[in-house]
Amino acid sequence: MTQPPKEPGTKSRKLTVQGWQNLVLSAMGVVVLAGAITGGLLVDRTDDVSRDLIEDIQPARVASYRLQTALRDQETATRGYAITADRQFLQPYYDGQQAEDAAVEAMRVRLGDRPDLMEDLDAVEAAADQWRARYAEPLIASVVPRAAALVDPSVIERGKVEFDDIRRLFDVQSANLLTTRDDAVAELDTVRDWRDRVLIAMIVAFFVAAVLLAILVRNAVTRPLSYLAESCRRITQGEFDNKIVPRGPKDIRAIATDVEDMRQRIVWELEISQQARALLDEQTVELRRSNAELEQFAYVASHDLQEPLRKVASFCQLIEKRYGDQLDERGVEYIRFAVDGAKRMQVLINDLLTFSRVGRLNSTQADVDLGEAIEAARGNLTTSIEESGAELVLPERGLPVVTGDPTLMTMLWQNLIGNAVKFRREGIAPRIVVECEPAEDGWYAFSVSDNGIGIADEFVDKVFVIFQRLHGRDAYTGTGIGLALCKKIVEYHGGTIWIDTDYAEGTRFRFTLPVPAAKTGETDEALENTGAEPEPALEGTRK
Template identity: 75%
Template sequence: MTGQPMKRTEAGGRGRRLTVQGWQNLALSLMAIVVLAGAVTGAVLINRTDHVSRTLIDDVQPARVASYRLQTALRDQETATRGYAITADRQFLQPYFDGQQAERAASAAMRERLVDRPDLIADLDAVEAAADNWRQSYAEPLIASIEPQAAGRVDPAVIDRGKVEFDGIRQLFDVQSENLLEARDNGVAELDEVRGWRDRDLIVMIVAFFLAAVALAVLIHNAVTRPLGRLAASCRRITEGDLDEKIVPRGPKDIRSIAVDVENMRQHIVDELQASQAARVRLDEQTVELRRSNAELEQFAYVASHDLQEPLRKVTSFCQLIEKRYADKLDERGVEYIGFAVDGAKRMQVLINDLLTFSRVGRLNATHAEVDLNVALGAALANIVTAIEESGAEIARPESGLPVVVGDPTLMAMLWQNLIGNAVKFRRDGVPPRIVVECRPGEDRMWEFTLSDNGIGIAPEFVEKVFVIFQRLHGRDAYTGTGIGLALCKKIVEYHGGTIAIDTSYDEGTRFRFTLPMVPTTTDDVIDAAGSVPEAALEGHRT
């Protein structure tokens, strides 16, 4: 199954194909060009629509209204002139003068609205020129020739002549109205045409979007979905155990690169699997050898606990007999040497016993049962009762008692014995030891214990060193012991699934913090919803 890694440039010479990102960028670029062209065209059409609409609404239509006001003003002048000629009453001239003001206002409004339409301004100029000519040649002379209150003196032929002259102005009115109406109709037609182009542009954009979306979907299906689906199917067959499934690169360049990487990974896994199978065979052989070695170590432990201690006892006994029988024949130095030998043998015996105890934690005669820590603490205190009484130590237990845990009763008693014995041993001169034991529920279904004393304390730089076997911070002349007690405590706690450490924030002595798992079958009954220890749950844990 071993083989060379597949190169990225293989797979049928298709390495120059675009990547998925390249195809996607191409499709998006085409879509962007279509959208940009449509947007520019739409903007031009919308701008033209706005221009035509503004021309119609703001110019042409108001100019038509002003044209009607102009025509009305001129008609009012003609009517007022004719009425004055018939009646010679000056009241009939008031519409004449008001009509002139209205004419000027309407003419100014039309010129303001039609500033960009010289053809329509020309119609206005023609109307105003004809109106000025009518007033100068007919209306003003007629008004000046009539005496007030002299009705009936105007020749009817004069009145008819004025009517004929004003009919020419009316013809100009019709031309102006027709031209304004034509301008409005042309604007409406142009507006309809521009709106039609705008609608067609929008339809083209929608169709282009739809076609681009379809093309992009087809592209993604052919370039991404299908090759990825094949790659995923091959990976699933490999994960199901078919490691002989060879992955064939397909699709765009980057997906084929991924397929090459996965194939190289599969090949690497196959190679590693073969290596692990060979290693497993060697491991099985080593396991057999390790079991044999462990059996020999157990046998050695038995020999050390029995056969090696017997010669030490003999050495100690005979040295003491020599000291007793030949004391009068030995000088002071000889007696001192014999004392050194006896003391060394005894310390050797203690070291052997402690080392055997440390090595057997969790290995020989281990039991797992529900252990009442109150009972374990009581057994530990009974073992060191003499040291407690001699030092005057005070032991403060939790008022609610200690919980029940699963573990080895002997190891639990040994844990309390070493921790409390350590606190009694390293006390301050002249200060009776005070040892406080506390317990509370912690996180992750663990009990948290603290054991605090008022002794000499441990410097922060030594908080890890004290848990190393045979490590001592004081000389044998100051404090007795082999330096194995706290190492034994750490091994017991870790064997039961907990942790132990020294609280460096406590400065009144030494405080040990350690955790032990709760009893799995009673955890939910021990801890209430508030996270505290209910009284009823701890009732069965008290001594």
């Protein structure tokens, strides 16, 4: 088988559909995994920055404002006490120190990992301690409570100047905290921006992957399958010369190759079939010619051959009548032999014609009542039945109706019953029992039993062969064609006939006939007609 030409890009099509799908899904998985990892890192960073901003920087700024307020309260209280010498003005001073300690502690907790901001806090604290040690505490100690003397204004002005240095440190600290907050907010905005970009990139990647997958499915799967389906449709429409070229991924190409092999096998089988059909047509023509010649031979045998035999017999009888007194016993015997041979030849020719015409000439298909057919056969055998004293036992409820040729059915029963009468035991009246057993699967099973001489097991098949005789002509008359005719009639109607070797009281013939199509489902009615109890179908009753 010649291989189809390779398509461009065959190497890129070595993957199967599943392989391409796995490749695209793997790429999508890598994109999703990378996006998930990046997004997770960005979300984690966003949480960290937000946590720092919310839990550390902003509370530290608030604490810074409290620290500044506490120091301002101390400066104001000190100056008020110096002017009024009233001890109640010192309460804000001491409260401010407590507030200062609380604010410093809060800032140290919030800013412990930020050295630059801690330096600002330490500078403010150092300046505050220095201001209290050099100015506030000495001033408070120098003022006499409820004294009339006032503090020198220059001292107050000096304290104000020293506190301005603390205010400058406040400004630096506030500016640094603000810068830190702004940096955190800017970083948070940046991380959020990157998070949004990653999310958008993942969405775009999904859409791009979906588009690529759709294009891949269209080019790698849909188009090759559509081409393959179209090629198969053309083949089913009779275009067997339409060659299928494999396309697409590896597995679809393999399917296309298998279909192409199947197409070539079909073409080969079709050629063989056409050749066989042509040969069959020739044989049919030859068979028709042969049948026509056979018909002509049958006509000649039935007319032209029998006429000379009748003349031979007639003239031999005339010779015996006219010259009988001139012939001795041997001459008379010879004439009788000639007459008997001519008569037997006539019988043999008639039997051969009957055998050859089964199913060919004047054959009809009709509903045949087997009860009526067996009665017709008994009427034809009235003389032999009466002479032998034979008893014919039929089913009490009659026999069923089958589809077939009425004449052939009568011949079937006539030969079977006639055989039972002919091959009877000496001194015993024949008893012939006909039974019909309901068989399964749309078949009737019949049996014809007698109490005659029987047939040995080694001859159960031989008796159905034409011209086969088990006894000499001096013992039993006939041409040996009766049972062969029965076999041909049964097989012509689609059944099978055989001898039941288990029956030892004589001979029992069994045969099957199909149930008519219209009555296939009426098993109960057939059973009622036969009057028999249901039995298992016998092995070998059907072909």
